Amino acid sequence: MPMDLLLARARGLWEDLAQAPVSFASSGSVNVVVSPRSELCPAGWVGVVALGGSAIVTAPSESAAVIVRDALGRLPAEAVVDSAAVRAVLPVARVLGPAALAYVSSGSFRPVGDGALMTVEQLSAAHPDVRALEQRAGREDAGEAALDEITSPAFVVREHGRVVAAAGYQAWRRGTAQIGVLTEPEARGRGLARATGSAVVAHALAAGLLPQWRARRLASRRVAGALGFEELGFQLSVELV
Incomplete structure (x- = not known):
């Protein structure tokens, strides 16, 4: 699978999990949306996912979204998933992550060979x-x-x-x-x-x-x-x- 199709599938997943209309836009963009039911993060938290140079963010309320939109708007897209950078611009109680998101297609998969000295x-x-x-x-x-x-x-x-x-x-x-x-x-x-x-x-x-x-x-x-x-x-x- 070409890399652009892999990225498109990954982005489609996280746009669905946002549980609100939002999309990964042009490179460098950070789109913030209100979504109390977001599956990007625990309930009541702010969820951030950056893929391919742009990011989507869910906030649990409109008031939180205003704060997050203003703060993260000062950061480049790649920095919105940097816990230290986010702590510098937002009043943070706790953070989970960052976690790397990686994907593979059948064409790029490198399986362990049959000669491996272990039985699965x-x-x-x-x-x-x-x-x-x-x-x-x-x-x-x-x-x-x-x-x-x-x-x-x-x-x-x-x-x-x-x-x-x-x-x-x-x-x-x-x-x-x-x-x-x-x-x-x-x-x-x-x-x-x-x-x-x-x-x-x-x-x-x-x-x-x-x-x-x-x-x-x-x-x-x-x-x-x-x-x-x-x-x-x-x-x-x-x-x-």
């Missing part, structure tokens, strides 16, 4: 071995992967009978597959995330879905890059004081 097994999304992995990984990492929300099977790697890595996806709007990958802390750095991630991306592409890899941590972003994902932008959520 397929389990049901609710399998207790996946829940046990989440408990060992800890609340923060498990929450980031959100394997408890996947609608696909779970693709896992076992060591000594125990699931040490798992991946799956949640079916989002616009035919998007939101990828989640989780590896036990003691098993990281050995290619397990890439192996399970490769399996779940192949499953999503075979179903005609657009894989989306959303990550804050550099290690996760590197795994996505190794699989052929292209970072097209970032997401940031802001709670105002």
Whole structure:
């Protein structure tokens, strides 16, 4: 898929999630809209998504939108997802992100080869071995992967009978597959995330879905890059004081 079509599909997804009429306009633009039901961020927060050089922003109320529109209008589009830059112009209580947004097409996907020295097994999304992995990984990492929300099977790697890595996806709007990958802390750095991630991306592409890899941590972003994902932008959520 050409990069402009990949970007168009990604933008269409986030425009839908804004839950209000808004679009990514010309390069450098930042469009702010009032949307109490926005899915760009937690309820009551300000949601910011920048893709391909322009950004859309949702605010929970008209009064918040006035403040946000004035403040973010002073920043270039690429800076509206920079938490430090946003804190400098807005009264911020809490921030989530920024998280990189990366996408891959079947033509650019680089799967792990069949010769990999590990077996990827397929389990049901609710399998207790996946829940046990989440408990060992800890609340923060498990929450980031959100394997408890996947609608696909779970693709896992076992060591000594125990699931040490798992991946799956949640079916989002616009035919998007939101990828989640989780590896036990003691098993990281050995290619397990890439192996399970490769399996779940192949499953999503075979179903005609657009894989989306959303990550804050550099290690996760590197795994996505190794699989052929292209970072097209970032997401940031802001709670105002």
